[in-house]
Amino acid sequence: MKATVYVTLKNGIADPQGLAVRNALDSMGFDGVKRVRIGKIIEIELEDGCLDETKVEEMCRSLLANTVMEDFTFEMSGEKR
């Protein structure tokens, strides 16, 4: 089982990293790039049946995302291995 968590900066929070990447793309000749924002993907492999959505939500809230500045979403996939 796997949970994929997407953590992105809240709207309105400055993203210096994104800005630097935007400027770099620009100077490399990629025109038309208006804005770049950089976030995180956190892939969590879970033991089967061990965790449910509530737990993952709790992980996000308590550790994976800094809710003062970041939003998160996640999806669960059943893919076994």
Next chain:
Amino acid sequence: MKATVYVTLKNGIADPQGLAVRNALDSMGFDGVKRVRIGKIIEIELEDGCLDETKVEEMCRSLLANTVMEDFTFEMSGEKR
């Protein structure tokens, strides 16, 4: 128009950050977490019609991902503003 790029570490490349998150989750009492891997999401807002998939692929290859250690995928969405 928007491109969302997902950059993840290649299999076999050590991920100290992922490991630390796994250990933290563990010590917080979340059982059953086998492995955590951390990657990046790069959201690129583009001027309409300005760039196509080939261009985005090129951005990824040259700058956004280091293909020695990272894989990337991306998706384009048409959402206008």
Next chain:
Amino acid sequence: MSSSTLDYSLAGLSQSEFDLICEKLCREPNLLELAMFGVMWSEHCSYKNSRALLKTLPTGGNAILQGPGENAGIVDIGEGLAVVMKVESHNHPSAVEPYQGAATGVGGIIRDIFTMGARPIALLNSLRFGELDKSRTRYLFENVVKGIGDYGNCMGIPTVAGEIYFDDHYAGNPLVNAMCVGIMRHEEVKYARAKGVGNPVMLVGATTGRDGMGGAAFASVELTEQSLERKSAVQVGDPFMEKLLLEACIELFKTDAVIAIQDLGAAGLTSSCCEMASRGRSGIKIELSCVPRREEAMTPVEIMLSESQERMLVVVKRGREKEVGSIFEKWGLSGTVIGEVTDDGLFTVLERGKVVASLPARLLADDAPVYTRESTRPAYLESVGLFDLHEREDMNIKETLIALLARPTIAGKEWVYSQYDHMVRTSTVTVPGSDSAVLRIRGTDRAIALTIDGNGSYCYLDPFRGAAIAVAEAARNLVCSGARPLAITDGLNFGNPEKREIYWQFKETIAGLAAACNVLGTPVISGNVSFYNETETGAIFPTPIVGMVGVIEDISKVTESFFINEGDAILLLGENTHELGGSEYLRMLTGKTIGECPAIDLEREKKVQRLCLEAIERRLLNSAHDCSEGGLAVALSECCFGKGLGAKIELNDTLPIDALLFGEAQSRIVVSLDESKLGSLLGLAGEFGVPVQVLGRVDRSELKIDVCGREVLSVPVGELEARWKGAIECAMRS
């Protein structure tokens, strides 16, 4: 009418303040103007509750080139060179978002330094947290340290010294004070005084967003009136942008195109513009539509109050905009002309040509009312002075010492400073770990020594003495390195000054600082006041922080705190007296800050310091270390660490053993020297009228202490060092 009554309170102003504004303006301010008054007349910007008392601090002296009032103070260090320094707090932002709060605190203080025309060469920090047994505290500590480190490291400015205490009075309201030190030639100084009608006003650096507008209560007006989406955002530091700004400004200063420069700190554009105009006795007019923004649909209030980081305001000579612009461009920045200097004394804000605010710059920047509050001696002082310890005589000295060394407040701070690049710029001669940091000044034989100190526990028990001790300890730390103390910058952290007991603490603190600065000859050249450091569980300890700079004329005389030669004699300059009050030892035993604050005789202190300095001048000493938290036993242990040496000590004082070993009596320095120089040192001590005693001898790998002929301690230094060194890391892993 009813609407304006509502408005001023939301802007954080009182009825009388609002009335005063109306009277001075001969009209009611509009909403934007009210917001601008709200932030400029807030405690943070106007110092309305502290100004009257701050005036009583000594601020002048031969070496002082610039006292308080500018972005930072300046002191002469000889050979045409000057040091610029200031300390600043970022307590509240760090409590909310420790990483960004600490990082932007560092960013802010660096801008204060280079805006004066100086090249920043060192950073220091002073931190207070709750005890490390709580996960929230560990989270705050870990991230504050990371935030400070990442910002300074990226800027390439070494973080060379600091101090940290852990006590639950700071649990909900940690203190994060950052200090920056810069260097320049005297003639390179730049001022923030807008002059010359028609000279363009340029904004450079980051774009403006809705960051950090929580400072002023007025922001919530917008919240209710507009959408909820617009709530102010956490400020995010961009050290890369700041590095570009720094290099661009330094390059810019080499031209003569700059008339005035000022960073944007609290209250953003509002404060920087009106302060520049007020200082220059001129006016400034700006056009909002010219301000480059990061977000859409920003209102004038939002633009004027935004505290987006990494921005500077520069007034340049008319006609030189191109030249200035091309320097910014080289560094990947864009400078935008947003307005010009006028001579009407007004700060005028236009939005697409229409005047949206027009206020006397001086009224806004400098004429906030000044309050002297009522004060009352706090009730708690009646009961904290007394304590009763049982069974002190048969305690296990070794275990007590080890436990004390492992207290995070006393333990080695390597876990912290190894995360700070303290060597970049290759000028750090004494790295963190000794009493003060020493930096060489390239191109001269000189060095400067830096330290930052303060003990909130002492101040809680007696703010006057505690503040005086902070100054004394800072000076002592410098003297131990061989430096002559020159000047201080003070960070004053307190609870709510509207409460009588807090105001009393503040008043006493200022008096204590002033007394010590006067006697020790170290005027205050800059500083910062942070009030309202309180949570539901109460106020923090009153915590004045003293950052101090000293000069070493001959760099070959730099001395460190560690013993370096086996066989050297160990001496104590000063005297062991019975001072257990406020000690870390008592706190360890009782869990409380109790007892009487250690006494400080400033004249005695001065003599001890003079003796130490003179002895170093004459190359008599091989090491010098001040006795502070943890007392004599801890000081001796610290002298042994690092070089793998030990010491054999014989004490003959008749004090209770814990007071002798762990008491925190002031004005004491442990020195080591070659046997052959003992006579000279004793002679010198006689001349200076300072009591000294021979404590023993530097030995191999063991610390042995006998008291009145009885062995009380015998322990391998390695065992002590391991606990001292590993304590914080160990606490962080739990």
Next chain:
Amino acid sequence: MVFPGSNCDLDAYHAVIEAGEEASYVWHMEKSLEGFDAVILPGGFSYGDYLRCGAIARFSPIMASVREMAESGRPVLGICNGFQILTEAGLLPGVLLRNRDLKFICKNVFLRVESTASPFTKALESRSVLKIPVAHGDGNYFVDGETLWSLEENGQVIFRYCSADGEVAPQFNPNGSVSNIAGVSNARGNVLGMMPHPERVCEEITGGTDGLLLFKSMISFLKGGMAGELVNS
């Protein structure tokens, strides 16, 4: 070489001066390195280390000339961020990951000279131990097993983290680097990347002179005509 965000440029400059040679700063927007015999990419945080350390700097205009310099066999030294730039640019193998403990580390470490087949170690004694500080957050060197094998085989591992007396063991590895690697060269040996900062230890007063040896070695290599002398010892 000065990139936006470089901050050890001053130190590298003084190191070369201290070693008795001339040096000057070259801004990253320049196109030519004509007249220079060697180039140093200094430490720091080019482009804030945003995205990945060194990722953006490698596109600077000057990098084409750095590549030419490398191909011509002249000495190219990348220190810390400079090392990261050289790996991103493909001039050196491998990548530098976040430190094992995720923390920035600034402290003195010991390095064992593993190969003298580089201009910077040519004048040093093989297996000698140097005390040089590290200061980095991303210095965890990684290459796949196969590449590692070929690096070892070719003598491209120049420095390893070790104890004060030269023992290479995991407890002396500050950042988790594979095989304790602190510095590697290209196959030819003239391009060296290392995480520790030799430029910080070129004067007694700032903590030692072990770093100066590298710069002196480079200078004697150049003075000796640099002709194909980089043989493995």
